[in-house]
């Protein structure tokens with residue numbers, strides 16, 4: 198079976214992590230892997246998570262299976278967090294999944310099964326797992342322009358022109374906020390314009406919400422998603438709790454289908470449960486229960502919101518300090534866009550050779566497409582990284 202196998206390409210971020218682990222230079226800086234880091238370089242367990250886990254440990258008296266779609270209380274908590282009151286509950290179907298990636302996979306597989314000719318439109322660039330999973334499932338991939346490398350901002354005209362060519366039933370994959378890898382946000386006006394185009398074309402928005410609360414606020418980061426869900430007959434959402442609850446390894450995510458009405462909702466709910474059954478039967482429960490415990494208790498919710506706000510404000514302060522350090526080092530505003538981007542990532546506009554030089558000469562680890570995880574920048578690393586970038590990139 199394995200003698201003549203052609204190996205899949207290994208994930209370049211995982212490859213980078215391995216090289217970083219073996220690097221013994223004291224000033225090494227990991228700006229590659231996509232996890233949040235506090236100013237002292239840790240990825241902490243959030244205080245609300247600790248308390249919720251303690252409560253679960255004390256009160257849980259069975260580990261027996263839950264339903265195929267996961268716990269309905271988790272669906273309810275996530276529905277409110279993601280959608281607020283943008284749509285009536287009767288339109289929403291949901292199923293827990295192993296992380297945001299699991300939810301993406303379930304939704305793309307469902308699309309392939311139910312509408313095999315539908316294309317999936319991905320932003321150029323996007324998180325590599327989007328294209329990897331879509332390709333693996335045999336879906337047709339189309340791309341729409343998104344990033345303007347000249348300005349470090351949105352190629353608005355290009356994006357709108359490309360999206361107007363989508364066919365009815367195609368999926369248009371959008372990042373709810375904190376676009377990975379560019380850091381470029383959509384304004385509410387952009388979301389409105391996208392919604393109007395989707396209305397005209399009949400394409401379906403598929404929103405990847407991996408960073409709610411990391412951009413501007415829990416509500417602002419969900420505003421575009423809520424707008425589309427309220428104005429269009431169908432919206433698909435893959436939400437992750439990996440980052441905003443720090444539950445990375447517990448694998449907590451949810452696939453949400455906002456449907457045209459109650460009949461379609463019943464069908465969508467049955468399909469989501471069916472696809473869970475085929476792939477892993479029951480979804481993981483522990484992390485989902487942590488999330489539902491936090492969101493179901495006003496005190497824990499408050500503790501969580503406060504800590505999340507601190508993380509977000511820290512990242513945005515790091516962005517501002519880093520953009521300023523680069524302004525001083527380069528004597529220009531070339532990297533000013535880093536201050537206005539949101540979320541953990543930005544593209545720094547480095548060629549693969551420049552990325553190699555940053556790693557080899559300065560022990561700075563960036564993904565080869567030039568994606569940097571700003572949350573990996575501790576305050577004492579900022580001058581070192583700004584100086585190295587000025588030397589290598591200018």
Ligand SMILES: Cc1ncc(COP(=O)(O)O)c(C=O)c1O
Pocket residue numbers: 231295296297298299324372377405407437438439445449450
């Ligand atoms: C854009 C995007 N979508 C989804 C995910 C899903 O993450 P997870 O499967 O760990 O929840 C990530 C994580 O890096 C991401 O960056």
